[in-house]
Amino acid sequence: MGTVPLLSDDDLSPEARAVFDEIRATRQTDYVNNFWRALAHDPALLRATWDRLKVVMAPGALDPLVKEMLYVAVSAANGCSYCVHSHTASARAKGMSDEMYGELLAVVGMAAQTNAVVTALQVEVDDAFVA
Structure with a gap:
């Protein structure tokens, strides 16, 4: 409510x-x-x-569909049900297929899992990855 x-x-x-x-x-x-x-x-x-x-x-360097899919991913990670629903609907309207949605959710799940593991292990960032 x-x-x-x-x-x-x-x-x-x-x-x-x-x-x-x-x-x-x-x-x-x-x-x-x-x-x-x-x-x-x-x-x-x-x-x-x-x-x-x-x-x-x-529209910019990222097309609107990619932006909507990113919004879904961040919303899922942040636990925002409203945003997950509204931006999934928007992504579908912009052409997101069921296959794309499945892959998006697989990446979200994989990132959540590996983020938790690397955080728990406190793995130091490789010199090659430092921006």
């Missing part, structure tokens, strides 16, 4: 409404998801989050 009620369009401040209008225009949909509706209680945080997300998730 959420800690704040989800705001309907009728309950939005003018500042939050402006962000919702941008979300709808950018995504070419009338749907605004629950994440944004919860953030709408704090219009400044809503604006800052939306502005940053547009930059980070825009």
Whole structure:
């Protein structure tokens, strides 16, 4: 259960409404998801989050599908069920196949396992790997 009620369009401040209008225009949909509706209680945080997300998730050196899959992986590692669901849906909409999803989850699981082992062993970083 959420800690704040989800705001309907009728309950939005003018500042939050402006962000919702941008979300709808950018995504070419009338749907605004629950994440944004919860953030709408704090219009400044809503604006800052939306502005940053547009930059980070825009096409660049990494294509949008890769970015969504990375978002799924980090969300799984952080235990964010909402983000796992929303970004899995977005990745699927951008072309992620069942096979790609299976491989993504295998990498997430492998990284979690080896990260735990190397942390427990306190293995020193090889000189060749130091950035």
